[in-house]
Amino acid sequence: MAHVRLERSDGVAHLVLARPERRNALDEELIEDLTAAVADLETDGEVGCVVVRGDGPGFSAGIDASTLTRLSTPEGLKRIRSAFVAAYDRLEQLPIPTVASVHGWAIGAGFELALACDLRVVAADATLGLPETRMGVVPDVGGTGRLTSLVGAGRAKELILTSAMIDGTRAGRLGIANRVAPVAKLAAVTAALTDELLACSRTANGLAKRIIDRSARPTWDDTLDAELDAQLHCIGTPEFSAACHRFLAAPGANTPQARR
Incomplete structure (x- = not known):
């Protein structure tokens, strides 16, 4: 796995996005590696929880600019989105708790x-957001449903319809971040949370998270279908074509600033 590292220690697996030279931007190869890493964890009976984090200065700046260009046709969109959705759903469905440890930025995809992930520990100065509507598209890898289940429809609409960028402190107030920490203490706060998770029954945690997810999003398949239908419509509009061209033509297209 060239773009994802899997590190195990004392019952905790760290799934590390390892593409720092591209700000851990997500492309098809990284998603392939992510899927392989999750498949490895599905059969590991020694791991009690998983931490997902990014190597380098941030968690992930979102979808890679080179991949974005291949989303402009229905065929490309369906193929690439299918791989992203399958990887994210497979991660979510792991029978053990998962924790995203976010520093720097977590934008778009x-x-x-x-x-x-089941839980999120976020650095107070991190930047989070879904800027898709500014790009003429919608969040389409489950973001609309997962965000709504966390913060409610009103807050989800505010964040998605305005393409708002928020810091970790506000993410904590909104209920997106379960714990917020100064960036220097992010690893320690994440480790404290994994210790709490490991103190509980692995079997019971796996069953409890499955029940919670079902009750929070009872029409999950319908939500994913609606996201795809909306995205197929959006990529055919002039707004998307113009926004995509501006984004790709801007200096530093893969930087978090370019997505604001």
């Missing part, structure tokens, strides 16, 4: 990856 990067934020949706953090939302696919």
